[in-house]
Amino acid sequence: MILFVFEGVKREPDLFRTIQRLYFANRDEQIVCSYNNNIYQLYKDLQEYDGDGDIVSLLMEKFAGQADNPLKDIDASADISEIYLFFDYDFHNRNLSLEEINRQVKEMLETFNNETEFGRLYIDYPMVESIRYTKQLPDANYWTYSVTRSECGKFKGVSADFSAYDSFDFILLKDHREPTEEETKEIKQNWEYLKEMNVGKANYLCKGKNSMPASKEDILQDKIFNSQLKQYVNTEDCKVAVLNAFPIFLFDYFK
Secondary structure (H helix, E strand, O other), X not given: OEEEEEOOXXXXXXXXXXXXXXXXXXXXXXXXXEOOOOHHHHHHHHHHHOOOOOHHHHHHHHXXXXXXXXXXXXXXXXXXXXEEEEEEOOOOOOOOOHHHXXXXXXXXXXXXXXXXXXXXXXXXXXXXXXXXXXXXXXXXXXXXXEEEHHHHOOHHHHHHHHOOOOOOHXXXXXXXXXXXXXXXXXXXXXXXXXXXXXXXXXXXHHHOOOOOOOOHHHHOHHHHHHHHHHHHHOOOOOEEEOEOHHHHHHHHHHO
16 A cells, blocks of 8 residues: 655645546555644654654554544554655744754655655645646746745745636646546646656756756755755745645656
């Protein structure tokens, strides 16, 4: 079984259902669950639980007794073959210093760097709504977009105002009906545009070239994070390059 762990209960699962329908033929082997809290609470919970990164055991305990327990058929961590986690950077979080935020994210990326071990962590910069921070697709200027830390507290509104799209419908297949062939084709093309834009931008961050990388090793999550710190976060402007994890995951998974 493959486990997908999302920060939120609404936006990420909605987006991932479309990704499943577009890219995965066998969805029965996938378990989707929402942590319903940010990466810093997950860090704290893991430290208090056992400190060794066993997120499956943590989640089994968290969801035990719930009627909609997504892990009800899982007996042990060994039943899960791959784990993928998706969380926001949220560096506007005021409960922690910026230094502590970055220390915790760095440690989490070091722990969750292999999907067949503790799991592979993907980070949205600054949050999942970055998927919408684009002009008409394909957006040739996407690689230049960044936002300041002060803007991130209201990024959902900022991304909505900036976007060429009134909603997320340009990348969502409707749940209540079967899409037409033309709708499916258009939405998948939009995801392909977003993949090229985000992967190219990640390569720009890590290698200085806004183009598809020679290898997925060039844009590993820790390399992206370190590049964000050096080029954007730890600067006088204290900003972050807008980047979404879902398109990068698609590139990684199917590369």
